[in-house]
Amino acid sequence: MTEQLGLYVLWAHEKLGLDYESKHIEPYEIYLPSEQSRGDVIGPGVIEDTLDFVKNSVRKLKGVLRDPHDNLAQEQDFIPRPSQAKCSACEFRAVCQHRAVE
DSSP: HHHHHHHHOOOOOOHHOOOGGOOOOOOEEETTTTTEEEEESTTTTTTHHHHHHHHHHHHHHHHHOTTTTTTOOOGGGHHHHOOOHHHTTTTTTTTTTTTTOO
16 A cells, blocks of 8 residues: 555544544545556554654654754755756746756
8 A cells, every 4th residue: 555545544534533443444546547546455554654654754854954843944955956857847947947958
């Protein structure tokens, strides 16, 4: 199960009161137009793995903050790294000083 589906399960538990341990939640990702899907019932350890993923993500994000206690970042600490592959689809290319030449 992907982290995204695990997060949806946690959301459904918190906001809708659904019990993920009862196996009544079967999250799936459906890809269009192919209609391929992946997902399943919530297996053992999925929630713990998802919570570990969130904790590690938060720890990494706090690690790059100028002041983690007050959740303050400085823009100059996050220098854009242009990519020919990604720049053409990036929504920020119009305001990015480092954008790749199209």
